[in-house]
Amino acid sequence: MRKLMTKQFSKWVSNQNIASNGLFEAIEEVVSGDFDANLGGHLYKKRIRFEGQGKSSSGRTIVCFKKGDKAIFIHGFSKNEKSSLSKKELNAFKELSKILLGLSEKEISIAIESGSFIEVDV
Numbered sequence: 001m002r003k004l005m006t007k008q009f010s011k012w013v014s015n016q017n018i019a020s021n022g023l024f025e026a027i028e029e030v031v032s033g034d035f036d037a038n039l040g041g042h043l044y045k046k047r048i049r050f051e052g053q054g055k056s057s058s059g060r061t062i063v064c065f066k067k068g069d070k071a072i073f074i075h076g077f078s079k080n081e082k083s084s085l086s087k088k089e090l091n092a093f094k095e096l097s098k099i100l101l102g103l104s105e106k107e108i109s110i111a112i113e114s115g116s117f118i119e120v121d122v
Contacts, residue, residue, distance in 0.1 A: 002108060003027045003120040005073035009061075010118045012076040016059060017051040023120045027071045030063055039085075041094035042066050042101055048076070064097040070108070072100050073120070 003024065005013070013023065026048050029035065037045040044065055050058040062075040062085070074096060075089075085093070103111070111117040 001031070001068060002070040002072075004070065004108070004112075004117045005120055007116050007118065009073045009076055013073075016076070016078070018048060018059070019051055021122055022048055023073065024122050026061060027063065027065075027073075027120060030065050030071060031067070035063075036060070039090060039093075042097050043090075043093055045085075050078075062093055064100050066101045070101065071120075072117070074100070 005023065026046050030044050030046055035044040035046045039045055039062070042064055044063045046061050046063055048059045048061050059076055059078050061073055063071055063073055065071045074093060108117060112119065
């Protein structure tokens with residue numbers, strides 16, 4: 001299974017204090033069914049811990065996930081920025097999820113080479 005993040009999400013991560021293996025662990029938890037909300041359309045909301053804080057007061061991530069195929073972090077926000085997604089944001093992310101989860105392995109490889117996707121490491 002491919003574990004990825006978008007370039008935009010990667011920029012958000014670089015500005016946060018997230019443990020080096022925090023993203024990998026978050027995806028593993030989503031795979032095992034441990035997530036905060038199933039938003040529909042293969043979208044999941046998952047809490048992620050910032051260093052020195054608990055998960056409940058840290059960040060929220062939006063992950064496109066299709067079992068046995070791929071998981072892609074597409075959006076992140078801290079709890080103090082906003083509490084949840086707007087209806088407009090949710091609809092846009094559902095459309096994005098359809099597109100991203102429909103990409104072929106070749107298209108994903110091209111996106112990684114171009115820097116549009118970054119693989120999530122342990």
